[in-house]
Amino acid sequence: AQSVTQLGSHVSVSEGALVLLRCNYSSSVPPYLFWYVQYPNQGLQLLLKYTSAATLVKGINGFEAEFKKSETSFHLTKPSAHMSDAAEYFCAVSELTGGFKTIFGAGTRLFVKA
Amino acid sequence: DGGITQSPKYLFRKEGQNVTLSCEQNLNHDAMYWYRQDPGQGLRLIYYSQIVNDFQKGDIAEGYSVSREKKESFPLTVTSAQKNPTAFYLCASSIVGTSGNQPQHFGDGTRLSIL
Numbered sequence: 001a002q003s004v005t006q007l008g009s010h011v012s013v014s015e016g017a018l019v020l021l022r023c024n025y026s027s028s029v030p031p032y033l034f035w036y037v038q039y040p041n042q043g044l045q046l047l048l049k050y051t052s053a054a055t056l057v058k059g060i061n062g063f064e065a066e067f068k069k070s071e072t073s074f075h076l077t078k079p080s081a082h083m084s085d086a087a088e089y090f091c092a093v094s095e096l097t098g099g100f101k102t103i104f105g106a107g108t109r110l111f112v113k114a
Numbered sequence: 115d116g117g118i119t120q121s122p123k124y125l126f127r128k129e130g131q132n133v134t135l136s137c138e139q140n141l142n143h144d145a146m147y148w149y150r151q152d153p154g155q156g157l158r159l160i161y162y163s164q165i166v167n168d169f170q171k172g173d174i175a176e177g178y179s180v181s182r183e184k185k186e187s188f189p190l191t192v193t194s195a196q197k198n199p200t201a202f203y204l205c206a207s208s209i210v211g212t213s214g215n216q217p218q219h220f221g222d223g224t225r226l227s228i229l
Contacts (some may be wrong), residue, residue, distance in 0.1 A: 034217055041222070043118070043220030044218075044224055090156060094215070100211075101172075102157045106154060
């Protein structure tokens with residue numbers, strides 16, 4: 001079965017600093033990978049998805065992620081953090097098991113300091 | 115606007131009581147899902163359905179039941195057999211594609227607590 005590991009349950013950055021949220025996956029075949037964001041007491045929203053068309057994927061709100069097959073990674077970055085980026089971020093991978101299921105990582109909570 | 119509506123937003127259950135969480139979507143999606151979210155554990159799949167009148171157990175189905183009588187609706191019942199029901203419950207839907215690249219669309223969740 002596929003799995004997703006998000007390194008760091010909490011990440012804290014200063015406003016204007018680089019945001020880097022780490023995600024590693026395990027898969028024997030090219031995966032479909034996603035990043036979602038969750039604001040307090042809300043559902044998840046799709047930030048971006050990787051579908052093999054390009055290794056660097058641009059998403060909403062200035063976020064992007066790079067697929068690195070050799071490292072089995074799909075880290076999420078944003079050049080300059082904004083206070084409104086404070087939220088929980090989930091990396092996810094699709095698994096073909098009787099119709100595709102999505103496996104979610106445990107999440108990384110991003111704190112942005114003024 | 116198309117989307118997923120979960121109700122109620124907050125729900126309280128007494129010991130030994132069954133409760134039903136509502137999930138309605140107007141996105142015309144065939145697939146619907148229920149997840150349970152606990153702090154530090156991400157999302158865990160309870161049940162999913164890819165077509166009306168059919169559904170499959172997820173990773174933590176014990177103590178829960180679902181029905182899918184209409185494409186738009188996928189209610190979840192938390193039964194008295196679920197010993198630790200306090201959690202945030204999320205409903206989602208997606209297109210059923212031939213590959214795995216279809217993202218899921220989520221409702222805003224229902225927070226269930228034990229009285």
